[in-house]
Amino acid sequence: MTRTPERTAAELLTDFGAAPPRAPRPVAAPETKERINRARAPRRGHARPGQGWCPVEAPLTVYQAATHEIGGLFPLLAANGIPAVGARVGYDTLSGGAFYAHPIEWVLRGLATNPNMVVFGEPGRGKSSTVVAFLLRMMLFGVRTLVSGDVKGEYSPLLRSLDINPIALGRGSSARLNALDLGPLATRWDSWSVAQQRDELDGVLGRWVKLLVALAEAQGYSPTVTDEAVLSQVLRRLVGATDGYTRLRPVTIPDVQRELADPDPQLWEEARFADRRQFLDTLRPITDALANLVSGPLAGLFDEPTNFALDWNAPIQSMDLSLLRSRGDQAVAVALTCLGSWSSMITDLQDDGEIRIVVRDEVWRQMRLGPKAVQAVDSDLRLSRAEKKVQVLVGHKPSDFLSVGSAGSQEVAIAKDLLALCSTRILFGQSTRVADELAEDFALADKESDATTGWCMERTGRALWKIENQPGYKVQTVLSPTERRLFDTNAQLRTGR
Ligand SMILES: Nc1ncnc2c1ncn2[C@@H]1O[C@H](COP(=O)(O)OP(=O)(O)O)[C@@H](O)[C@H]1O
Numbered sequence: 001m002t003r004t005p006e007r008t009a010a011e012l013l014t015d016f017g018a019a020p021p022r023a024p025r026p027v028a029a030p031e032t033k034e035r036i037n038r039a040r041a042p043r044r045g046h047a048r049p050g051q052g053w054c055p056v057e058a059p060l061t062v063y064q065a066a067t068h069e070i071g072g073l074f075p076l077l078a079a080n081g082i083p084a085v086g087a088r089v090g091y092d093t094l095s096g097g098a099f100y101a102h103p104i105e106w107v108l109r110g111l112a113t114n115p116n117m118v119v120f121g122e123p124g125r126g127k128s129s130t131v132v133a134f135l136l137r138m139m140l141f142g143v144r145t146l147v148s149g150d151v152k153g154e155y156s157p158l159l160r161s162l163d164i165n166p167i168a169l170g171r172g173s174s175a176r177l178n179a180l181d182l183g184p185l186a187t188r189w190d191s192w193s194v195a196q197q198r199d200e201l202d203g204v205l206g207r208w209v210k211l212l213v214a215l216a217e218a219q220g221y222s223p224t225v226t227d228e229a230v231l232s233q234v235l236r237r238l239v240g241a242t243d244g245y246t247r248l249r250p251v252t253i254p255d256v257q258r259e260l261a262d263p264d265p266q267l268w269e270e271a272r273f274a275d276r277r278q279f280l281d282t283l284r285p286i287t288d289a290l291a292n293l294v295s296g297p298l299a300g301l302f303d304e305p306t307n308f309a310l311d312w313n314a315p316i317q318s319m320d321l322s323l324l325r326s327r328g329d330q331a332v333a334v335a336l337t338c339l340g341s342w343s344s345m346i347t348d349l350q351d352d353g354e355i356r357i358v359v360r361d362e363v364w365r366q367m368r369l370g371p372k373a374v375q376a377v378d379s380d381l382r383l384s385r386a387e388k389k390v391q392v393l394v395g396h397k398p399s400d401f402l403s404v405g406s407a408g409s410q411e412v413a414i415a416k417d418l419l420a421l422c423s424t425r426i427l428f429g430q431s432t433r434v435a436d437e438l439a440e441d442f443a444l445a446d447k448e449s450d451a452t453t454g455w456c457m458e459r460t461g462r463a464l465w466k467i468e469n470q471p472g473y474k475v476q477t478v479l480s481p482t483e484r485r486l487f488d489t490n491a492q493l494r495t496g497r
């Protein structure tokens with residue numbers, strides 16, 4: 001038997017139909033004794049048409065082969081389309097390149113329509129850590145953060161390491177926050193024109209009514225349109241808007257409750273009630289709901305004048321609610337609602353032109369209060385006129401938002417809108433059941449949906465970053481050892497082991 005002579009790779013390729021690759025063009029040896037690794041161009045290339053950054057000498061050496069021969073090699077992997085600006089969060093596992101997040105840039109470059117982000121994932125998958133990595137790295141660009149309600153006190157070690165004292169609310173702390181705080185409105189008032197005064201006040205009153213309605217609902221009463229109209233009127237009177245817009249008076253929830261329980265004759269006349277008795281009877285439920293709030297587990301916390309000032313120059317501020325936990329889930333949810341409303345008002349009015357990140361971690365707790373709480377978040381997001389604000393909502397799954405009403409109801413429509421108000425969706429590992437829900441709400445492709453239940457579950461910090469309708473990016477968040485130490489939410493489990 002004669003043995004067929006061994007074929008060379010070139011002959012093999014020819015036998016299978018493709019032209020053999022051309023030999024690479026020999027690179028001429030440098031004639032002079034120059035440093036061989038000297039940059040041929042500035043880092044970003046020459047700023048001239050047809051020029052740019054090029055890692056190898058152009059024109060490129062061309063090889064030719066059919067895809068079935070080079071199936072195992074794909075050297076022309078492009079980096080993801082996300083610009084390299086902002087926080088370097090980790091790496092994109094598909095291209096191996098760094099992944100940057102800068103929601104405001106994304107809006108400016110047309111990748112997203114709004115800068116808000118929503119983060120979903122099972123507990124312990126690394127949601128909060130990724131948010132921390134994002135905000136710490138945005139700090140390098142002078143972007144400041146407000147953590148609006150830190151239920152577990154997770155952000156406090158981080159703040160302390162930056163020499164900032166978190167504002168703790170709850171038992172043993174002297175900090176008080178008036179849920180109906182005027183914030184910077186009071187000090188700025190005189191510098192505004194009448195038109196602007198009316199405008200700003202309308203915004204704030206609208207927010208307050210939404211807040212009070214949500215809080216009443218948390219007490220088990222669904223406010224009516226009449227309740228809302230009267231609340232708006234009462235707030236207007238109390239704040240002094242009815243008497244000529246001269247100076248604003250501070251308002252607290254007990255003030256509102258008192259006015260409802262003992263109305264001024266002018267109030268019930270203006271609200272078109274036949275008499276005082278009718279006013280009291282109609283508004284009894286909302287009056288009592290507010291009374292319960294003032295005397296309940298949160299007594300004193302949100303119904304007294306605010307006694308701390310936010311340092312707007314601090315890179316990060318946080319309201320630590322961990323002292324509240326012993327007062328129950330309901331108390332925490334009410335506190336989150338008050339804080340959310342307050343913080344979006346003050347960040348809105350803080351028009352220093354700086355980008356700000358507002359983090360609402362564990363937002364699902366607030367959503368459980370009922371449809372009005374979802375509406376309150378929705379209006380906070382909508383009322384923020386300054387686009388230079390990145391709202392970050394952190395939750396477990398979309399149904400936390402959607403469980404507020406029956407399918408097809410107005411509440412569910414609002415909750416869906418809320419998701420639409422967040423262009424960037426960061427999806428961490430989920431169980432299969434939730435994945436179907438995600439796939440539907442965010443129009444995920446099968447591959448993307450599989451990534452959330454499979455790939456994301458394999459390691460902490462893995463997430464599918466879905467920016468509007470672009471294909472999702474599989475990103476691994478990388479924490480530095482310092483960040484891991486400062487933000488070790490499992491530390492409690494480790495101590496005493
Ligand atoms: N990218 C990451 N690399 C390494 N460890 C991580 C990463 N992300 C999170 N962790 C760790 O996992 C634990 C849970 O993270 P956490 O952000 O609190 O999860 P979640 O907010 O989803 O409940 C923390 O102890 C944290 O240090």
Ligand SMILES: [Mg+2]
Pocket residue numbers: 124127128129361
């Ligand atoms: Mg968390």
